[in-house]
Amino acid sequence: MIFSGQVLKMMTQNAQPIQYYLNLSHDLINMNQLIGKEMKINHIGFECVNCSNDEKIYRMGFCKKCFFESPYASETIIRPELSTAHLGVGDRDLEVEQAIQLAPHIVYLAYTGDVKVGVTRATQIPTRWIDQGATFALPIAKTDNRYEAGMIEVAMKEHLADKTNWRKMLEDDFEDDLDLADFREKVKDYFPDQFKNFYSRENEMVRLDYPYEAPEKITSVSLDKIPNFKGVLRGIKGQYLSFEGGDFINVRAHEGYMIELDINN
Structure with missing residues (x-):
């Protein structure tokens, strides 16, 4: 076939x-x-x-030309704290960027070989976690736009990784009693003062099962x-x-x- x-x-x-x-x-x-x-x-x-x-x-x-010109490859895709659509300021295409950035976003903890912090649009849960190979995941905040989520992530990155170590993720070595809720309580103090209102402990940890x-x-x-x-x-x-x-x-x-x-x- x-x-x-x-x-x-x-x-x-x-x-x-x-x-x-x-x-x-x-x-x-x-x-x-x-x-x-x-x-x-x-x-x-x-x-x-x-x-x-x-x-x-x-x-x-993307080919090289499109990578440096397309709004879908904007630096805000990788670094959400650079988002400016909430200010009415565009980078490559304001209309496209508003559609992406002016939507509810989730800040989350995920275990992908180590505990990491990440940001994604609310509509991408749990797809984003699956794509990263997360064994466990837990939302810790829901924001109104991408910039707010990015600023929380920047503060978290001083204490947690924000990238997946692909080799560790594939080694699939974890403790069954890992509880991201413990991490959630610890990182609450790391939220910037102006974004503490987005912190949430309402969600339960999700476990994902891979073939x-x-x-x-x-x-x-x-x-x-x-x-x-x-x-x-x-x-x-x-x-x-x-x-x-x-x-x-x-x-x-x-x-x-x-x-x-x-x-x-």
């Missing part, structure tokens, strides 16, 4: 375990059903997620270096496909790549 198309991040459904769908030019392939099967992945070109040109992907699925068991070794595979990859799918966590022998492909890192997927039945 052969599929081909542009890679976009996997779609997910929060079930027991989480269901994953590989998005190839908007054709969805249930990857859970392919666990235990051998597949070949051939890199055959590029297609920028913004302009659709066959240009080498620079970052986040995944950690291998003995972990090796990252890039289609830039290995354009013709073959392996037996063993599991999925975050946006990573886990293959027999400890090889991993980060689907999110390959957005905008054109591939041919050959599944051996």
Whole structure:
């Protein structure tokens, strides 16, 4: 069975375990059903997620030109504290930025090998946690816009990590009695005074279940270096496909790549 198309991040459904769908030019392939099967992945070109040109992907699925021009690749995507849409000030496209930034946002704690702090739009819960490979997650604040959430995160970053260590996340080593509520109580004092009103202890910790068991070794595979990859799918966590022998492909890192997927039945 052969599929081909542009890679976009996997779609997910929060079930027991989480269901994953590989998005190839908007054709969805249930990857859970392919666990235990051998597949070949051939890199055959590029297609920028913004302009659709066959240009080498620079970052986040964008070609270099679009990465530095598209509002969907604005620095506020990575650094929400730089958001200015609430002031009526645009960076690249105010209308687009208002749609993204002037919406309720969640500040959360997540366990992804270590406890980290993060920010996402309220509509992206629990998708954001699944994409990061979080085993546990807990909202600690709900803000009116992206800037407010970003300023809380900046204060939290002085005490907690804000990036996922992908290797630790895939090692899947955690204590069953981990309770993020304890961390929530500790970080309350770190909230900036003008944003303390957003703090919340109303939510319960969420545990996420992945179709995944950690291998003995972990090796990252890039289609830039290995354009013709073959392996037996063993599991999925975050946006990573886990293959027999400890090889991993980060689907999110390959957005905008054109591939041919050959599944051996």
